[in-house]
Amino acid sequence: MSLAREVSFEIDERIFDEGGKADRFWVIHTGTVALDLRVPGRRAAVVETLGAGEVLGWSWLVPPHHWHLGAQATSPVRAYEFDAAAVRDLCGKSPELEHELCTYVAGVIAGRLRSARVRLLDLYAPYGAGEVP
Template identity: 50%
Template sequence: MTKAIKLLTALPAPQRQHLMTLAREVSFPEDARIFEAGGRADRFWVIRSGAVSLDQDVNSPQRVTVASLGAGDLLGWSWLFPPYEWDFGAEAFSPVRAYEFEASTVLAACEEDPPLGLTLMRGVAEILAYRLEMTRGRLMEQYAIHRGGVL
């Protein structure tokens, strides 16, 4: 299994520096809802400190945690894909500090600076591929548990 990709460290220095000029620092208290599934996805974050859980509603009011994110992790990718709505919900599991990026500003910068756009999209694609691989592994484990340990 490959190692988790951290967006900012995956970008070459010039593109990382350009992207960071678009960031603003934000914080979320423990238990704060950062976004809800189905809400408008118009920004994303890179977590500086703390932990965030991604969750999915199974039946109201029960939510199931599908991933836990920490320092260096990308939070949010739905801003890249129509219909620009969050696929999951996110909640601060502890106090969180993060860099926040407005999607429209980042997308405009990517249009103006194609190397930034290319490296950013590659970085996000690698993160998505890694998370898909991790989710697949978890699903296989759950399947094995329910099948009595036989894959």
């Protein structure tokens, strides 16, 4: 937390765009953020909504460090912002921290892939996703 700084975003404020440079990440304290995906000829499709306690952004950890999705505040947001280069530098000095952070972020990515799968099945499968027990 010594690397964190408190930030806020207004409702409908664009936080980052798909393809942009991923040089930071956030832990949401209050509010909600929609993750979206560009769809040619249409407006961006929301793929997930994040809230309090969730990490916003993982692309900073994986080269080439460009956002895979876009993000927009859907309510007023307060968050802790972390500079990616400073966190990566700290990880380089502490293999234990690097391992814990990579394990955590991998879990975040896996959870978001599961959510995207369910959402896609609900949209396109003939009988819906049907959560797997």
